[in-house]
Amino acid sequence: MSRKLQFDQIRLPPECDALRQEVRAFLADEIAQGTFDPHRPGHGDSHDRTFSKRIGAKGWIGMTWSKKYGGHERSFLERYVVTEEFRVANAPVRSHFVADRQSGPILLKYAPEHVKVNILPRICRGELCFVIGMSEPGSGSDLFAVKTKATKVDKGWRINGSKIWTSNAHIADYMIALFRTSPPTNENRRHGLTQFLVDMKTRGIKVNPIYHMSGQHDFNEVVFEDVFVPDDHVLGEIDGAWKQATSELAYERSGPERFLETFYLMLELIRAVGSEPDTRSAEGLGRLVAQLHTLRRMSVSVAGMLQAGKEPVVEAAIVKDLGTIWEQNLPNRVRELTAFVPPEIANRVTLEEQLAFATTIAPKLTIQGGTTEILRGIIARGLGLR
Amino acid sequence: MAISGAANGPNWIKRTENSPDTIASSVIADPLETSFDVIKEGRLIRHIVGLPSLLLHPTMALCEWSQGNERTPIVTNDSDHIVTESAARIFADLADPQTINRLDNGAWKAPFWQALSDAGLPLAWVPERLGGAGATLAEGFAVLGVAGRFAVAVPLAETLLAGWLLTRAGVAAPNGSMTIAPSRPSDRIIFDNDGTLSGSVIGIPFAAEAQHIAVLAHGEEGVVVALVAASDCTICEGRTLAGDPSNIVRFQRVKPLRYARAPLGLDYTALMLMGSVSRSVQTAGALESILSLSVSYANERVAFERPIGKFQAVQHNLARLAGETAIALAASGSAASTIGQSDSFDETEFFEGASAKIRCAEAATDGAAIAHQVFGAIGFTKEHILHRFTLRILAWRDDFGSESYWAAELGRHVAQEGADEFWPMVASR
Numbered sequence: 001m002s003r004k005l006q007f008d009q010i011r012l013p014p015e016c017d018a019l020r021q022e023v024r025a026f027l028a029d030e031i032a033q034g035t036f037d038p039h040r041p042g043h044g045d046s047h048d049r050t051f052s053k054r055i056g057a058k059g060w061i062g063m064t065w066s067k068k069y070g071g072h073e074r075s076f077l078e079r080y081v082v083t084e085e086f087r088v089a090n091a092p093v094r095s096h097f098v099a100d101r102q103s104g105p106i107l108l109k110y111a112p113e114h115v116k117v118n119i120l121p122r123i124c125r126g127e128l129c130f131v132i133g134m135s136e137p138g139s140g141s142d143l144f145a146v147k148t149k150a151t152k153v154d155k156g157w158r159i160n161g162s163k164i165w166t167s168n169a170h171i172a173d174y175m176i177a178l179f180r181t182s183p184p185t186n187e188n189r190r191h192g193l194t195q196f197l198v199d200m201k202t203r204g205i206k207v208n209p210i211y212h213m214s215g216q217h218d219f220n221e222v223v224f225e226d227v228f229v230p231d232d233h234v235l236g237e238i239d240g241a242w243k244q245a246t247s248e249l250a251y252e253r254s255g256p257e258r259f260l261e262t263f264y265l266m267l268e269l270i271r272a273v274g275s276e277p278d279t280r281s282a283e284g285l286g287r288l289v290a291q292l293h294t295l296r297r298m299s300v301s302v303a304g305m306l307q308a309g310k311e312p313v314v315e316a317a318i319v320k321d322l323g324t325i326w327e328q329n330l331p332n333r334v335r336e337l338t339a340f341v342p343p344e345i346a347n348r349v350t351l352e353e354q355l356a357f358a359t360t361i362a363p364k365l366t367i368q369g370g371t372t373e374i375l376r377g378i379i380a381r382g383l384g385l386r
Numbered sequence: 387m388a389i390s391g392a393a394n395g396p397n398w399i400k401r402t403e404n405s406p407d408t409i410a411s412s413v414i415a416d417p418l419e420t421s422f423d424v425i426k427e428g429r430l431i432r433h434i435v436g437l438p439s440l441l442l443h444p445t446m447a448l449c450e451w452s453q454g455n456e457r458t459p460i461v462t463n464d465s466d467h468i469v470t471e472s473a474a475r476i477f478a479d480l481a482d483p484q485t486i487n488r489l490d491n492g493a494w495k496a497p498f499w500q501a502l503s504d505a506g507l508p509l510a511w512v513p514e515r516l517g518g519a520g521a522t523l524a525e526g527f528a529v530l531g532v533a534g535r536f537a538v539a540v541p542l543a544e545t546l547l548a549g550w551l552l553t554r555a556g557v558a559a560p561n562g563s564m565t566i567a568p569s570r571p572s573d574r575i576i577f578d579n580d581g582t583l584s585g586s587v588i589g590i591p592f593a594a595e596a597q598h599i600a601v602l603a604h605g606e607e608g609v610v611v612a613l614v615a616a617s618d619c620t621i622c623e624g625r626t627l628a629g630d631p632s633n634i635v636r637f638q639r640v641k642p643l644r645y646a647r648a649p650l651g652l653d654y655t656a657l658m659l660m661g662s663v664s665r666s667v668q669t670a671g672a673l674e675s676i677l678s679l680s681v682s683y684a685n686e687r688v689a690f691e692r693p694i695g696k697f698q699a700v701q702h703n704l705a706r707l708a709g710e711t712a713i714a715l716a717a718s719g720s721a722a723s724t725i726g727q728s729d730s731f732d733e734t735e736f737f738e739g740a741s742a743k744i745r746c747a748e749a750a751t752d753g754a755a756i757a758h759q760v761f762g763a764i765g766f767t768k769e770h771i772l773h774r775f776t777l778r779i780l781a782w783r784d785d786f787g788s789e790s791y792w793a794a795e796l797g798r799h800v801a802q803e804g805a806d807e808f809w810p811m812v813a814s815r
Contacts, residue, residue, distance in 0.1 A: 004674065005674070005677075005708065005711060005712050005715060007712065007715050007716040007719060009719050009720060009723040011815075020813065084813065085813075088809050088813075263809075266808065267805040267808060267809075268805075270800060270801060270804065270805040270808055271805045273797075273801055274801065275801055275802055275804065276798075276801065276802075277797060277798065277801045279794055281797065281801075282793070282794045282795075282797030282798045282801060283790055283793040283794040283797055284793075284797065285793075285796075285797035285800060285801060286740070286744065286792065286793030286794055286795065286796035286797030286798075286800070287744055287748070287789070287793045287797075289741070289796055289797065289800050289808075289812075290717070290740065290741035290744035290745050290792075290793065290796060291744075291745065291748075292812060293717075293720075293737070293738075293741045293812055293815060294713055294716055294717040294720070294741060294745045296812060296815075297716050297717065297720045297815065298712065298713070298716040301716060314708075315712065318705075318708060318709050318712045321705070321709055322709050322712075322713065373702070375705075376701065376702045376705035376706070377698075377701065377705075379704075379705035379708050379709070380695075380701035380702070380704055380705050382708075383677075383681050383704060383705070383708055384681055384685065385681060385684060385685065385695040385696075385700075385701050385704060
C-alpha cells in the first residue's frame with residue numbers, strides 16, 4: 001500500500017460557532033419572509049438571484065478568497081459551516097454555488113489579472129452564475145474524449161461543437177469549458193485540452209433544455225457555432241488542462257453537499273417515528289444518525305487537512321463515494337422505517353412528497369461530480385493498485 | 387547525557403533535565419519528567435513529550451533506536467508517537483500474526499505479556515501514584531489501535547479498561563492481566579450488604595486467562611467498583627469466533643480483594659462506552675491491516691495472466707474496503723479524541739461513543755466480507771492469517787453493546803430530543 005488513510009481529528013474552531021448562529025438567524029429570517037420553504041425541496045425558484053445577492057452582501061460567497069478580488073479571507077472551515085447550514089435548510093443556492101465552489105477558485109489560479117478583477121468581485125456579490133462545460137454527447141466520465149474544438153484565430157479562438165448535461169447553462173452568465181486545442185499524442189491521450197472562460201452571451205451559443213425525470217430544469221445542451229473567445233479568456237496552459245483538473249477535485253468532492261442533499265428526510269423521519277419509537281424504528285434511526293455523523297466527521301477532517309495544506313485526494317474521493325451512496329439510499333431507508341407508522345401522522349403528506357422528490361433525484365447523486373466507478377478507480381490507484 | 391547500556395552500541399535517549407546515570411527499570415523516579423531529546427549519532431533527531439515509563443524502558447529504547455536498525459517504522463502516523471511505535475515494536479517482535487498463527491500453542495503469550503508489562507502498557511491508564519504508567523486516555527487508545535493492527539490476542543485492552551475502572555474509583559490496580567465485568571449492557575452484578583458480589587454475567591473477554599477481574603456492581607448505596615481474584619469466581623469455558631476466551635462468570639458471594647464506591651458519573655453506561663470505544667479503535671486498527679493485506683495480495687496473486695488487482699471488479703471491492711476502513715478510523719478516532727478530552731460521560735460522549743461502535747461494527751461486517759472475497763479460498767484456511775483479523779473484528783461487535791443495541795439507544799435519544807434538536811447535535815461535533 002502506498003500510504004495510510006488519514007483522517008485528522010479536526011473540530012471546527014470556536015470562531016465558527018458565532019458564524020453558525022449568524023447564518024441560522026439569517027436563514028430563519030429568510031424562511032419567515034417566504035424566500036423558501038425548508039420542508040419542500042425542489043419547490044419554488046431554486047436559482048433565486050436576489051437571494052444570492054443578499055448572501056453575497058453577508059460576505060458568504062468567495063469567503064476564502066483574497067480581499068483584493070472581493071473575497072473575505074476566511075478559512076475553509078468557516079466556509080464549511082456556511083455551506084452545511086445552507087444545505088440543511090434547503091436554501092436555494094444554485095445561482096452562486098458553482099461559482100463559489102469551483103469556478104472562482106479556477107479563475108483565481110489561472111485567469112489573467114484584469115479578468116480576475118472584473119469577474120471575481122461580482123461572484124462575491126452574488127451577481128454571477130457559472131456553468132461547467134465538461135461532458136459532451138460522446139464524452140462523459142471519459143473526459144479525454146472531448147471533441148468540441150477551439151481553433152486559433154486572430155486575437156482568440158473559434159469554438160465549434162456542443163456540451164451536454166450542463167447544469168444551469170440556461171441561467172448562467174459564464175461557462176468554464178474544456179475544449180480540444182490539439183489532438184492527443186500517442187504518448188499522452190490526455191494532451192491537447194484547454195480550459196476557457198466563455199461569456200454565455202456570446203453570439204453563436206444556443207442553449208437547449210433537457211428536463212430531469214423529476215421535472216426539474218437543470219440540464220441543458222449547449223451548442224457552439226463559430227463562437228469567438230478572446231485570448232485572455234484562456235485559463236492556464238494551452239493543451240495542458242488535464243494537469244489543472246485533478247488538483248481542484250479534493251475541494252469539490254468532500255464538501256457537506258456530498259452527503260446532505262437529501263438531509264430533509266432525516267428530520268421528517270424523526271418527526272414520523274415520534275418521541276417514543278419502537279425498537280425497529282429506533283435502531284434504524286440510530287444507525288442513520290451514526291452514519292451521518294461519521295460522514296460529517298470525515299468531511300470536516302478533509303476540509304481541515306486541505307486548510308492545513310495537505311492533499312487528501314484519496315480521502316476526499318472516499319468521502320464522496322460513501323456520502324453520495326448514503327444520501328442516495330436515504331429515501332429507501334426512510335421509506336422502510338416509516339412503513340408501519342400510521343398514516344394519520346401529521347407529517348405524512350410532507351414525508352411522502354419529500355420521499356417522492358428524493359427518490360426521483362437520487363440517481364444523479366452518484367453520477368454528478370465523478371461517478372462512483374470513477375471515484376473507486378481513484379481510490380484503487382491511491383491504494384497502490386492499477 | 388546519553389544513556390549507555392545497549393549491547394551493540396550506544397543508546398540515544400537523553401533526558402533534558404535531571405538525567406539519571408542509567409535507566410535500569412521501567413519505572414522512572416520522577417513522574418514529572420516528560421520531555422526528552424532523542425539523539426542519534428550526535429544529532430538531535432526529535433524532541434518527545436511523553437510518558438517516562440512508557441518511553442524509557444531500556445529494552446524498548448534498544449528496539450526502537452539501536453544503531454543500524456534498518457527496519458521501517460510500523461507506525462507511520464503523522465503524529466510521531468513514540469508510545470505507539472514502541473508498542474508496535476513489541477507486537478511485531480513477540481506477537482507477529484504470521485509467526486503465532488503457525489504455533490498451535492500459547493507459548494508466545496508469556497514472554498509477550500512480560501514485554502508489555504515491562505513497557506508499562508497494560509497499566510497505561512493507571513496513574514503513577516497507583517502503580518501504573520499514567521498515560522493519557524488518548525495514548526492508551528493509540529496503543530489499542532496498534533494492538534488492533536496486530537490482532538493482539540492477549541487481554542491488553544481488557545487490562546487497560548480494568549485499570550481505568552479501578553483507579554477511577556481509587557482502587558489500586560494489581561500487576562498481571564485483568565478483565566472487566568460486566569461486558570454486556572444488560573448484565574448486572576449485585577454488591578450485597580455483607581460485602582460480597584453475586585450474579586452471573588456472560589461474554590467476559592479473557593476471563594479464563596486473566597488473574598483479576600475489575601467489577602462494576604450495584605449496591606444498595608449505589609454503584610461499587612471492586613477488584614476480584616479470578617480464582618474466586620466460577621468461570622465457564624467459552625470462546626469467541628476468533629478462539630479467544632469469552633466466558634460466563636459466576637459470582638457466588640465472592641469477597642472482593644478491595645472495593646470502593648464509584649465516583650459520580652462512573653456507571654454502566656460509562657463502562658460500556660469506554661469498552662465500546664476501545665473495541666472500535668481496535669477494529670479500526672485491524673481493518674487497516676486487513677486492507678493492507680488485501681491490497682498486497684491483489685497485487686501479487688495472478689489469475690487470468692495478470693495480478694487480480696488489475697481487474698476493475700477487484701479494484702472496486704478494495705476501494706469499498708478502503709471506505710469501510712476509513713469509516714472505522716474516522717468514527718473511532720472521533721470518539722477516542724472526544725472521550726480523551728473529557729472527564730465525564732455525558733450526551734456528547736454517548737453520541738460519539740455509540741456512533742463509533744455502530745459504525746465500526748458495521749464496517750467490520752462489510753470489511754471482513756470484502757476481504758474474504760478478495761482472498762478467495764486461501765483466506766478462510768487456518769494457515770492464513772486473515773482470520774486472525776476478520777474473526778476478531780466480527781467477535782468484537784458483540785462486546786460492550788452490539789451495533790444494534792447502541793443504534794436503538796441512539797435512535798431513542800434522537801427521537802426523544804426531536805427533529806429540531808437533531809442538526810444542532812450533529813453540527814456541535
